[in-house]
Amino acid sequence: MNDDKEATFSERNCSTEFQSPQQMDWLRIQDSLKRQLITEDDFKWRLPPKINEREKEGSNCEILLKYVGGVDLSFSKEDSSIACGALVVLDFQTLKVVYEDSSIVRLHIPYLPGFLAFREAPVLLELLDKMKKNAHPFYPQLLMVDGNGLLHPRGFGLACHIGVLADLPTVGVGKNAIQSSQGSLKPIFISVGHRVSLATAIETVKMTCRFRVPEPIRQADIRSRERLRNHQ
DNA sequence: GCGACAG
């Protein structure tokens, strides 16, 4: 009964019959990048021990997760091709913003379901790269992305895309998803981006949620639209 | 007209 729905959904999104030449390229790129995707914990830091939890034995790792990044884009209401991408870094424990940068750009690639990364990733990768080039001490150890990761028709959403290209642990956080009208309370959709397990993805998001959306993404959202406003 | 698929 439900198999019919699953099958048609999958077919519709993975078929190459009705794709433009551009989208054919994008499909190949996604497929290629997906081969580099890591969906397990792969980082050298550890989460701060929970309050009622004993320190884990055998964890020789002394580095604690401290710098958590968040990225988001906001768009101009007048000209939808004008956007502001923002990158923020928060202290994982205090949730205070310790770094902020943003960039106003003109986007030439339209939004197409399943290909969000080709529209939004370039700006965000630039902001990350700028920080890395400067060897900034607050460069994020984990990045939360406003968009899905594995939760994607081909299992390679924006969070995966950014994670692989930046070689950074990422978590995807979606605010809408397919067949979203089931849950009653507006849920968020957490999925693995790159170099994190689902358990870690969920745990880190929970630990940074003061409100519905985790604080790193919320701050990136607030600051990107704020800057867009002051620009015109 | 219906259904609807991140941002």
Place this chain on the structure above:
DNA sequence: ATCTTGTCGC
């Protein structure tokens, strides 16, 4: 993504 007022409550 963006368009949008007031309202309730801490």
